[in-house]
Amino acid sequence: MVPITTFHYLVVAAALFVLGVIGVLTRRNVVIILMSIELILNAVNLNLVAFSRMWGNLHGQVFAVFMVVDAAAEAAVGLGILIAFFRNQETINVDEIDLLKW
């Protein structure tokens, strides 16, 4: 069997990233769009930790911890916006959130 190198991890992270992008661009439900953004952030994290292993230092892992902080802040604010919007408009579908379209 081929030994696992950094490249293998990059391929897995790219697959997760593309799946997240597909979810963001095609789904209707805002909650699932936020989940797809979490998938994208996880792909980036996996890249960071794999590069940390490749270079043999810890900067990538420290950055991965900061990315987790970012993801928590993003999820809190995004879901707060979602609840405020649902209270006003009774919908969470991106098709029907078209107040600023002409």
Next chain:
Amino acid sequence: MNSAFFPALQLALARPFIASNVSFLASLITPPNADMAPVATPFFFYLLSGLAVAGGVLVITRRNPVHCALALIVTLIAVANLYLMLYAPFVAGVQIIVYAGGIMVLFLFVIMLVNIERASKDRRFNRIWPAGLAAACALMALFVSAFVKGRTLFPDRMIKLPEISNTQEIANALYGEAGRMGQYTFTFEIASLLLLVAILGAVIMTKKRI
């Protein structure tokens, strides 16, 4: 029968078993030599990455948001185990505690607050989903071409990081050591400020009247 006989007999019968078990456990805890065969075999890599990708596919295809959240938890835990294979146990623990324990609970609460009955009946994808899928396929083609062309750019070396002192070294980078500021201490404070702003924003936006 005397009652003292049976425990002694049982112990005598079980002694080789116990002894072999103890030596087996000891061999698990303390490796016989320093560079023992790693547990991170290619089989586990393919298993975990398959689980992660399968969870991702379920996240973007399921109709019920609760099923999506559960599939996302599968992906998160698989990725945490991939971190363990990369000798990053602290990031793996943070991934499980913060992501699978904190953020996903937040998601499930919001799914509970917005009405799920309607979401489980109507269409899954938006009107322009072919355009979105085409854009994502273009991105995938970009990735594939970059990886095929740049295969040799990534060195094959994997430097083995010390696993036991991992948490300590991350703490040294974050908080500093021996009274000096670490390399990332200021960044860490900015991240705490970001979290404070996020907490205030979430509370203010979800409150009815301020």
